[in-house]
Amino acid sequence: MQSLNSHKSEVKVMKDSASRDMLSWDESVFRDEQLFEVDHMPEKFVHRENQMNTFTFALRPAIRKSRPLSVYAQGPPGTGKTTAVKFLFDELEFYPKIKTVQINCQVDSTRYSVFSRLFESVFSYEPPSSGISFKKLFRQVTERIVEDDETLIVALDDVNYLFYEKEASDTLYSLLRAHEVQQGARIGVIIISSDPALEAMSRLDARVQSVFRPEEVYFPPYGFAEILDILGTRVK
Secondary structure, X not given: OXXXXXXXXXXXXXXXXXXXXXXXXXXXXXXXXXXHOOOOOOOOOOOOHHHHHHHHHHHHHHHHOOOOOOEEEEOOOOOOHHHHHHHHHHHHOOOOOEEEEEEEOOOOOOHHHHHHHHHHHHHOOOOOOOOOOHHHHHHHHHHHHHHOOOEEEEEEEOOHHHHHOOOHHHHHHHHHOHHHHOOOOEEEEEEEEOOOOXXXXXXXXXXXXXXXXXXXXXXXXXXXXXXXXXXXHHHO
16 A cells, blocks of 8 residues: 555656646747737738728827817728727827727726726726716716826727627717816727627717717728738748
């Protein structure tokens, strides 16, 4: 019995050692595995020049301390919509009076949770977990951007989830009418949808349709040659 236990202990030590050796083995055929990550940001964003031009045209007023135009970006998953917004937001970081916030509506699918994210971005800390009304949350966010003389640009990624939860109209209305509640508030809105069956504009309330006149941008699937070019760049 003692011999059997000793043998089991030796086997366990050997297995543990093998696991450690495998985990510590640092050789790979890939020089940089980060290039395969979903959130990888390329140095150059290619084959989306027309879409980027539309985004740039819509957001340029923010640089002049004016409210930017709204944008509605749509297209199947994996066509560069989120990357396009991230790419532009990275460039806007060089402008001190512009604050950008990209919100994943698959995670934050209500008006309250969207404004909680905005609060967190504006104040650099989370709002109280309970006891604060939406009205107060909204007022604090808008007052702060006016006080700081900032333009807030909000990208609602996967906005289709706001529509699924019937929260899209209320959320957009609050964002687009912010300047009427808080004089001087400058908020630009980008909505991004990956649901080809979603007819976003027709599903919005009339009160939102009257003020939401976005620049529409379509992201088609990449062609074979485009995919080959993108992968070729990563290989290099």
